[in-house]
Amino acid sequence: MSTSTSRTYNSKLRAHQAEATRNRILVSAEALFIEHGYEKTTITAIAAGARVAPQTVYAAFGSKVGVVSAILNRIRSDERYQALHQKAMQTTDPCQSLHVVAHLICEIYDSRALLFEQLLGTLATSQELAAHLEAQYLHDRKLSRIYMSSLHSRGCIREELDIERALDIFWVLINFSPYQMLVRHCRWTSQAYVDWLTSLLCRELLRHPPQEMRR
Numbered sequence: 001m002s003t004s005t006s007r008t009y010n011s012k013l014r015a016h017q018a019e020a021t022r023n024r025i026l027v028s029a030e031a032l033f034i035e036h037g038y039e040k041t042t043i044t045a046i047a048a049g050a051r052v053a054p055q056t057v058y059a060a061f062g063s064k065v066g067v068v069s070a071i072l073n074r075i076r077s078d079e080r081y082q083a084l085h086q087k088a089m090q091t092t093d094p095c096q097s098l099h100v101v102a103h104l105i106c107e108i109y110d111s112r113a114l115l116f117e118q119l120l121g122t123l124a125t126s127q128e129l130a131a132h133l134e135a136q137y138l139h140d141r142k143l144s145r146i147y148m149s150s151l152h153s154r155g156c157i158r159e160e161l162d163i164e165r166a167l168d169i170f171w172v173l174i175n176f177s178p179y180q181m182l183v184r185h186c187r188w189t190s191q192a193y194v195d196w197l198t199s200l201l202c203r204e205l206l207r208h209p210p211q212e213m214r215r
Helices: 005-038 043-050 053-062 064-077 079-090 094-120 126-152 163-173 176-185 190-205
Strands: none
Touching: 005 043, 005 053, 005 064, 005 094, 043 053, 043 064, 053 064, 064 079, 064 094, 064 126, 079 094, 079 126, 094 126, 094 176, 094 190, 126 163, 163 190, 176 190
């Protein structure tokens, strides 16, 4: 094996090992956040669960908030999430596109409901986490604006709604709180929630919703 090939192999091996370590840390952190909450979970406990030193967690993520950020980013970068996002952007029928969005939102909430409940329950007592989640909110709203602008530019949005008002409505409806109330507390099925959300999004946003979804 040449020196160059050996260096490439070693570099790839180190990168693979580093990524595996990051994944173990994130899995450990998410489990602890769900079980004990954000504030009661320490970097030391996260490190122990991942079988690494606390310094490794700090080196990889900087802080506990950095760990939360990485968990949320991993949700967004998931292949299934990306595929559904692309499908929603590319689907020409606006109601079908909103149905894909509703399905995507439900999948995320179904898989991360316990984590979101713990994080949101901490906002009143952790200014650091609250500030970070506010920044995440602004980032996600910017991405949603791109989607809403696409529908608006094609003449799909109700004529009395500008992009900002349409975005406000969209953002409220896809928020975690309605899912939490309907699915977690009222025991709706995920499919019932998707159907409800699709109908409401189409009725409130679209210029020409399907007949069965009109007021």
